[in-house]
Amino acid sequence: MASKVVFEQKPAGACGLVRGPAGPPPATVNAVTTDTTTADPEQLRSALADYIRGRHTFRTPFRTPQVEAAFRAVPRHLFLPGMDVQTAYAPQVVITKCADDGTAISSASHPNLVAAMLEQLEVRPGHRVLEIGAATGINAALLAELAGPAGKVVTIEIDGDLAAGARAGLNAAGYHHVEVICADGADGHPARAPYDRIIVTAGAWDLVSAWWQQLAADGRLIVPLLLHGSGLTRSIAFNLRQPGRMVSGTPTRRRIGGAGRDRAWPRKQRIRCPNCRPAVPMEP
Numbered sequence: 001m002a003s004k005v006v007f008e009q010k011p012a013g014a015c016g017l018v019r020g021p022a023g024p025p026p027a028t029v030n031a032v033t034t035d036t037t038t039a040d041p042e043q044l045r046s047a048l049a050d051y052i053r054g055r056h057t058f059r060t061p062f063r064t065p066q067v068e069a070a071f072r073a074v075p076r077h078l079f080l081p082g083m084d085v086q087t088a089y090a091p092q093v094v095i096t097k098c099a100d101d102g103t104a105i106s107s108a109s110h111p112n113l114v115a116a117m118l119e120q121l122e123v124r125p126g127h128r129v130l131e132i133g134a135a136t137g138i139n140a141a142l143l144a145e146l147a148g149p150a151g152k153v154v155t156i157e158i159d160g161d162l163a164a165g166a167r168a169g170l171n172a173a174g175y176h177h178v179e180v181i182c183a184d185g186a187d188g189h190p191a192r193a194p195y196d197r198i199i200v201t202a203g204a205w206d207l208v209s210a211w212w213q214q215l216a217a218d219g220r221l222i223v224p225l226l227l228h229g230s231g232l233t234r235s236i237a238f239n240l241r242q243p244g245r246m247v248s249g250t251p252t253r254r255r256i257g258g259a260g261r262d263r264a265w266p267r268k269q270r271i272r273c274p275n276c277r278p279a280v281p282m283e284p
């Protein structure tokens with residue numbers, strides 16, 4: 001008999017809790033499972049993928065079978081140790097680190113947003129991909145699924161503890177080949193450049209030159225861009241058409257939320273990671 005996995009709405013705000021998008025709580029989600037509630041990661045993973053598939057928050061949830069397959073493959077709970085498995089697969093932002101004053105510093109982004117940005121990025125097998133803002137490492141694992149064994153994924157995280165956590169999660173889930181670098185993503189990672197794709201998952205209000213310079217010909221950069229004075233953030237794709245010329249693609253339609261203090265841009269306001277100069281690779 002088909003029944004439901006119910007994604008519960010949890011209290012908002014505090015560290016270690018989930019945070020939903022603005023507005024009313026998400027509707028209960030219908031998914032094909034054998035139990036009304038389950039702690040089975042595989043069932044929850046499948047239910048989350050079904051949920052994203054059925055959402056119309058973004059214009060095109062799961063436009064491609066590749067992104068859907070990546071979501072069905074990556075065991076999110078291994079990247080969120082200490083959280084209950086239902087929380088790990090909840091279709092909500094999961095705050096993973098707070099500052100002393102309670103401000104959220106890092107999070108696992110909302111799965112709908114992650115899916116939409118991956119669709120924009122259009123990673124192909126064999127691509128060299130740079131991610132800025134590793135946080136838990138979940139998105140890096142999704143990128144590794146998309147780039148395949150012939151591809152290369154490097155992810156940068158400015159916070160030393162978070163970088164170590166991302167490394168541990170990727171190891172636990174078997175993504176030893178993903179490179180985690182503790183560094184300031186505003187510098188990119190020239191050692192592995194050029195990249196066919198660069199995805200920024202920390203908010204930005206300008207495009208730093210390192211990203212342009214480290215993109216391969218015909219490369220694509222995805223940035224959640226804070227639009228000056230509007231309070232809006234849109235994930236925008238920039239395609240490198242020719243050296244020195246980036247052309248914008250389609251933005252996401254929705255406002256982007258999510259926790260994570262953006263410490264990168266512009267350069268004058270950037271806070272440097274005290275433990276990671278020069279860039280420090282995390283041993284797999």
Ligand SMILES: C[S@@+](CC[C@H](N)C(=O)[O-])C[C@H]1O[C@@H](n2cnc3c(N)ncnc32)[C@H](O)[C@@H]1O
Nearest residue numbers: 106108109133135139158185201202260263264
């Ligand atoms: C919203 S989280 C990223 C979500 C993540 N990619 C995921 O899979 O869910 C943003 C992350 O960017 C990191 N960050 C902020 N500024 C950064 C910078 N200049 N360089 C590298 N990482 C940065 C934060 O520490 C935080 O962990």
